Amino acid sequence: MGLFACATAGFGLRVKVELQHIHKRFGPVHANDDVSLTVEAGTIHGLLGENGAGKSTLVKILSGFITRDSGVILLDGRPAHIRSPADALRYGIGMLHQDPLDFPPLTVVENFMAGSPSTPPILNPRAAEREFRRWCARFNFDIDPHAQVGDLTVGERQQLEIVRLLANGVGTLILDEPTTGISASQKTLLFQTLRRLADEGKSIIFVSHKLEDVEALCDRVTVMRRGQVAGELDLRPLHAGAQQASSHHPEIAARIVELMFGRALAMPTKPPTRRDEVVLSIEGLVLRSDRLEIRVDQLSLHRGEVVGIAGLEGSGQQLFLTACAGLEPPAAGSIHIAGHNLTHRPYADFLRAGVCYVPADRLREGLIAGLTIQEHVALRASGRHFFIDRAEVRAEAERAIAAFNIRGRPDTYVERLSGGNQQRTQLALLPAPLSVLVMEHPTRGLDIESTLWVWQQLIARCQQGTAILFASSDLDEIVQYSDRVIVFSGGRVSPAIPVAELDVELLGQMIGGRF
Amino acid sequence: MDSAQLLIILATAITTATPLVFACLGETLTERAGVINLSAEGTVMLGAMVGFVVAKTTESVWLGFLGAAAVGMLVALIVAYGAITLRQSQIAIGFVLALLCSDLSSYLGNPYVRIPGPTVPPAFPIPILEAIPVLGPLFFRQGDVLVYASYVLIIGMWFYFYRTRAGLTLRAIGEQPAAAFVRGHNVVALRYLYTLIGGAMIGIAGAAFSLDFKAGWSHRHTAGYGWIALAIVIFGGWNPLRVALGAYLFGILQSLASVAQSSIQDVPTQVFTVAPFILMILVLVLTSAGWLDRLLGYLPVTPRRALMRALRTAPPAALGRPFEQD
Numbered sequence: 001m002g003l004f005a006c007a008t009a010g011f012g013l014r015v016k017v018e019l020q021h022i023h024k025r026f027g028p029v030h031a032n033d034d035v036s037l038t039v040e041a042g043t044i045h046g047l048l049g050e051n052g053a054g055k056s057t058l059v060k061i062l063s064g065f066i067t068r069d070s071g072v073i074l075l076d077g078r079p080a081h082i083r084s085p086a087d088a089l090r091y092g093i094g095m096l097h098q099d100p101l102d103f104p105p106l107t108v109v110e111n112f113m114a115g116s117p118s119t120p121p122i123l124n125p126r127a128a129e130r131e132f133r134r135w136c137a138r139f140n141f142d143i144d145p146h147a148q149v150g151d152l153t154v155g156e157r158q159q160l161e162i163v164r165l166l167a168n169g170v171g172t173l174i175l176d177e178p179t180t181g182i183s184a185s186q187k188t189l190l191f192q193t194l195r196r197l198a199d200e201g202k203s204i205i206f207v208s209h210k211l212e213d214v215e216a217l218c219d220r221v222t223v224m225r226r227g228q229v230a231g232e233l234d235l236r237p238l239h240a241g242a243q244q245a246s247s248h249h250p251e252i253a254a255r256i257v258e259l260m261f262g263r264a265l266a267m268p269t270k271p272p273t274r275r276d277e278v279v280l281s282i283e284g285l286v287l288r289s290d291r292l293e294i295r296v297d298q299l300s301l302h303r304g305e306v307v308g309i310a311g312l313e314g315s316g317q318q319l320f321l322t323a324c325a326g327l328e329p330p331a332a333g334s335i336h337i338a339g340h341n342l343t344h345r346p347y348a349d350f351l352r353a354g355v356c357y358v359p360a361d362r363l364r365e366g367l368i369a370g371l372t373i374q375e376h377v378a379l380r381a382s383g384r385h386f387f388i389d390r391a392e393v394r395a396e397a398e399r400a401i402a403a404f405n406i407r408g409r410p411d412t413y414v415e416r417l418s419g420g421n422q423q424r425t426q427l428a429l430l431p432a433p434l435s436v437l438v439m440e441h442p443t444r445g446l447d448i449e450s451t452l453w454v455w456q457q458l459i460a461r462c463q464q465g466t467a468i469l470f471a472s473s474d475l476d477e478i479v480q481y482s483d484r485v486i487v488f489s490g491g492r493v494s495p496a497i498p499v500a501e502l503d504v505e506l507l508g509q510m511i512g513g514r515f
Numbered sequence: 516m517d518s519a520q521l522l523i524i525l526a527t528a529i530t531t532a533t534p535l536v537f538a539c540l541g542e543t544l545t546e547r548a549g550v551i552n553l554s555a556e557g558t559v560m561l562g563a564m565v566g567f568v569v570a571k572t573t574e575s576v577w578l579g580f581l582g583a584a585a586v587g588m589l590v591a592l593i594v595a596y597g598a599i600t601l602r603q604s605q606i607a608i609g610f611v612l613a614l615l616c617s618d619l620s621s622y623l624g625n626p627y628v629r630i631p632g633p634t635v636p637p638a639f640p641i642p643i644l645e646a647i648p649v650l651g652p653l654f655f656r657q658g659d660v661l662v663y664a665s666y667v668l669i670i671g672m673w674f675y676f677y678r679t680r681a682g683l684t685l686r687a688i689g690e691q692p693a694a695a696f697v698r699g700h701n702v703v704a705l706r707y708l709y710t711l712i713g714g715a716m717i718g719i720a721g722a723a724f725s726l727d728f729k730a731g732w733s734h735r736h737t738a739g740y741g742w743i744a745l746a747i748v749i750f751g752g753w754n755p756l757r758v759a760l761g762a763y764l765f766g767i768l769q770s771l772a773s774v775a776q777s778s779i780q781d782v783p784t785q786v787f788t789v790a791p792f793i794l795m796i797l798v799l800v801l802t803s804a805g806w807l808d809r810l811l812g813y814l815p816v817t818p819r820r821a822l823m824r825a826l827r828t829a830p831p832a833a834l835g836r837p838f839e840q841d
Contacts, residue, residue: 065697086699101694103687105829114687115698119680 014041022071031057033227046218054227063095064088094170100157104150155186223259285333301467308478309471311488317471325357326350354435374410400428420450439470532766534723538744541716548709549689553609556741557616562721564624567732587718595710602837635727672755689831692838
């Protein structure tokens with residue numbers, strides 16, 4: 001521990017971090033190809049890129065979790081020998097991993113003590129708890145020191161990790177996709193905390209694939225693409241006039257997107273719908289679960305129409321969507337599909353009527369982990385034949401992979417695919433003529449390119465006459481693609497409002513219950 | 516049966532269970548680090564044989580224990596190398612070693628079957644403590660140094676697990692090795708260390724049989740004890756105190772069986788040697804079954820929470836899984 005003490009003393013606050021010509025290969029994949037990055041002390045530096053661009057690899061190298069093949073790491077101009085997390089910690093570099101790397105069965109205080117150099121050989125939980133509370137109070141974190149870590153939310157586990165790293169004297173803080181899976185208020189608190197730490201002189205590296213998060217928080221951004229640095233931009237002009245909300249600098253955003261994808265991306269646009277033929281109609285629907293009851297008096301979905309559902313998560317959207325798909329029997333009311341009353345009919349009748357449900361949890365409900373893409377294709381086609389025609393199934397899987405631009409082979413297991421490619425696979429597996437497509441969070445966790453691509457596909461479906469009913473927590477997505485919007489709030493359901501009469505701000509108010 | 520008789524039965528149970536306590540604690544240590552040493556059955560037997568042979572040839576019981584510890588470490592080293600370095604199935608490696616070592620003990624120990632050998636010299640009651648009513652005669656008039664050593668081990672291991680930084684690290688590497696790794700711990704080295712120490716303790720358990728509690732050596736001298744130790748570790752929820760309690764419970768079942776054997780003449784003796792194992796399985800099933808949860812559901816909230824925490828056990832999350840650094 002003596003070594004630790006003197007090393008951290010040497011690298012106290014205000015450390016400039018430089019990575020020079022970093023290379024890392026995983027078999028045939030060149031994950032980091034001559035990457036150089038400089039992070040000034042006291043700044044928040046964004047590292048932006050699509051999934052698989054090499055961002056995580058780079059920061060894991062800096063934190064010692066992965067050893068680099070070649071390249072130099074300089075801290076305040078002096079070379080640092082980082083070959084393990086223990087080395088990195090000695091230089092005051094700490095990382096918050098994408099999936100929380102903590103000990104779920106242990107308590108918060110035990111997690112705080114584990115691996116901390118200031119923990120005495122004989123544990124002193126009271127002293128550790130006092131110190132933990134001090135740190136929490138400093139950042140307005142509210143975590144019960146005696147709770148089991150497994151019972152905390154992802155956001156709280158993140159706060160625990162931040163506090164633990166800071167208590168261990170970390171001067172360089174790396175965060176890998178920290179805004180995934182945390183609530184809006186936790187995100188606000190996180191951003192405040194990071195800003196404050198930067199102002200105190202710490203260097204912060206913020207890894208994300210979310211453009212809006214990087215824009216909102218970072219001083220500079222380095223964009224990575226396919227293992228290389230695509231470019232670097234100064235984002236401070238964005239914050240200069242940031243007092244008025246959503247002051248967009250479209251030229252900077254467009255420049256970043258161009259760096260991320262190597263070209264400007266066209267936003268798919270939704271053409272207006274004619275609203276002539278009703279495909280789904282709901283009258284006086286009442287739905288009950290253990291926790292809530294919701295009523296939808298009247299809703300009609302027209303051919304080719306997109307209706308978005310906004311609202312805080314858990315306000316009954318899932319219940320409503322599953323009921324529309326025929327998976328949940330209503331307590332009262334009726335559901336008509338294309339003029340036929342399908343209330344209380346089995347799910348198979350809904351499928352025959354051309355209704356399809358795409359759940360949010362791709363690996364648990366949508367796809368079957370442990371099966372390959374071609375096995376999914378075979379499963380969908382399962383009919384009267386006892387044997388699987390392997391050649392045909394493979395050919396069909398290859399067609400789907402080509403048509404839907406899936407990065408995988410027919411024999412790739414679905415759990416090995418990235419989130420975007422899993423969603424592409426789900427879309428590829430949907431039957432061709434569909435009258436109603438019910439989707440829960442169609443683009444959650446996807447990078448920008450996949451998101452746009454998914455919506456291109458969905459809009460193409462609409463033009464063939466499919467009506468889409470989807471729930472999302474992304475208000476921009478709802479306003480951009482919907483014809484009409486419904487808001488769920490505290491058990492109440494608003495009537496469908498044409499999107500022309502809405503903007504994101506009004507939607508926010510409605511979600512708060514004002515309608 | 517009067518209370519004096521009961522006390523004797525319980526005191527005997529503690530004596531009988533002592534080798535098992537060593538084996539169970541060794542296995543607990545290993546499994547807490549995330550490694551399953553399934554070879555316990557073979558290691559105990561090989562430890563018994565080697566301990567006896569070394570003690571017989573060197574005329575020193577303590578060297579016998581040392582030899583047993585060394586052979587236990589050797590077997591654990593094979594488990595550790597296969598499980599940690601080669602990242603192979605710990606179940607397969609351990610199971611094969613269990614079979615191999617028990618046969619090896621019969622083969623190599625053949626010349627030493629049923630001959631007299633050295634035994635651990637008797638110890639004295641512990642002054643002051645022996646005067647405590649009930650507990651004194653139960654725990655502190657044991658007249659065996661190994662029994663006293665086992666007490667120290669039980670308490671010491673509990674203290675180590677829950678009150679020291681190193682123990683916290685040990686629990687950490689068994690739960691989430693990657694998280695321990697990013698905190699700067701050498702997961703591989705620590706897993707080797709704890710597997711080896713645990714193996715040594717399992718080996719010592721064997722010698723405790725052949726040099727003390729079941730003095731002497733014969734074929735399949737300790738058959739069954741290794742397997743029951745593995746079960747007791749699960750029953751004890753990987754907590755040294757509860758694991759020791761499980762071992763003592765087994766000891767009580769054994770003493771009761773021997774009492775029953777002397778009073779009921781017409782039942783074959785094999786029934787009584789096997790009965791504790793069957794009863795132990797029954798106890799395991801009962802304590803781990805879902806009906807216990809349902810029964811607890813009828814209790815008011817406060818005692819229910821306390822009882823649940825005491826009864827509910829989860830294995831170390833990374834038990835049996837190799838640690839892979841990307």
